[in-house]
Amino acid sequence: MISAKAPGKLYIAGEYAVVETGNPAIIVALDQFVNVTIEKSEKYGSIVSKQYQDSSIQWQRRGGEIVLDNRDNTFNYILSAIRLTEEYAQSLGCNMETYHLKVNSELDSPDGKKYGLGSSAAVTVATINALCQFYELPLTKDRLFKLAAIAHLDVQGNGSLGDIAASVYGGWIAYRSFDREWLKSARYEEDLTNLIDIPWPELDIRPLTPPTDLKLLIGWTGSPASTSRLVDKVAFKKGQQLTGYHKFLQASSKCLNDIISGFELNNLEKIKLGITHNRQLLQKLSRLTQVDIETPLLTKMCEIAERHQAAAKTSGAGGGDCGIMITDKTVSDTQLIAELQANGVQILPLAVHMVTDLD
Known part of the structure; x- marks a missing residue:
């Protein structure tokens, strides 16, 4: 059983401006988490969330691809994180496995309302962290941030990704957003393994001591x-x-x-x-x-x-x-x-x- 968690976040200052390249924000990570566990399976894999029991989905492995059952799902960020991490794993020569992935979020109220603590970012970070452990992939905070930023951006399409930074680095941070137009081009020009190791223009993440x-x-x-x-x-x-x-x-x-x-x-x-x-x-x-x-x-x-x-x-x-x-x-x-x-x-x-x- 592999497990990982990622904290929620709150923006302290710099909202809206931070979506523009190089603009700063201050963000804090909080002690409420998204928890992800992964357990190897033989035939069928599953993605289950305690918060979405009625929306659980099943999938099978066909070669290197995950094939979903033909039904609606609410796990776009999880699926994006899985796709990207498995692309990373395959680039490093890993064989693909089938597994049960379970998610439990503390970032919503007891009646299911969102607090606004960055649950989509936290679940993306926790899923990638858990899968990198599962496949025994080399991972640093910088690589985790970049993988999660790409996966999250693939789904949301906008935003600064500062919530990803808070979930990865924790504590109080000063964050400057990277050039997302550069990233779009770089994904066509660079291998994923290289892309997550090279500097990203304007990106800056620094811890702050209150x-x-x-x-x-x-x-x-x-x-x-x-x-x-x-x-x-x-x-x-x-x-x-x-x-x-x-x-x-x-x-x-x-x-x-x-x-x-x-x-x-x-x-x-x-x-x-x-x-x-x-x-x-x-x-x-x-x-x-x-x-x-x-x-x-x-x-x-x-x-x-x-x-x-x-x-x-x-x-x-x-x-x-x-x-x-x-x-x-x-x-x-x-x-x-x-x-x-x-x-x-x-x-x-x-x-x-x-x-x-x-x-």
Whole structure:
């Protein structure tokens, strides 16, 4: 039995701008996981998720190909991860096996609603990690990131892949997105084994150490949102507002560099100021593109947090899901939490997850 896990994530700052090559974001990995197990099988393989019992699928091996039963499935990211990892395995001379793959996700609420913690990224990372163990393939964090980024991009088609980076590297990270147009071309020009070992233009992933007095609170609105659809909407609108959009990108980059400097200087107040500024920039982007990023409940969360001297903003694409609050852990947050809960914001009991090795 082979097992692997990958943590969920939350964006702290830099959303939307980070989808453009070289633009920075700050992301954190959290201690809720997608767990994947693989067990060798003789005839039939299966893909089963506790979260999708009614959508389990069966498959057979025909030579080097996986052939699915003729039915709908909800496992596009898993299947993409399998295809890419097995391409990698076959390039290294491995014989293909049949196996049972089981997925169990902690990244959804008990009633099945998504928290917005990057479950598609985490399941992609965990599946590739488990399969590389199963086939005894050489794997580093850099290779895992690149394999998962390719597999995830094949399905979603947009996004920065920062959620993949958080699931692979863990902790707090500063992430700069790579050139996805280059990657599209490179996939035709380079063998996969070489592609995951060469540098990717503009890609930069660096760990950050938070100030000792920094506390992260996560508020959930109970309303799931679709990241890919929201990103698509902004991408469509930006073509009509290029001047304003480029101003947003420049301002976001400067803001993120200021926040990163706050981490490097161990300066909580500088980080909080940067978070507040980043919220204002996203509000301007929302007005520019007419895309609802900050929902009324997220606005209420931010207003309550600011009354209690915390910095707050939406996390990720917005439109629902979670918001983040940065507070001083030396100051009591009891009243803040009580007021948030009284207004319908659920505090998720999550902590930052550090990845010391490939889990």
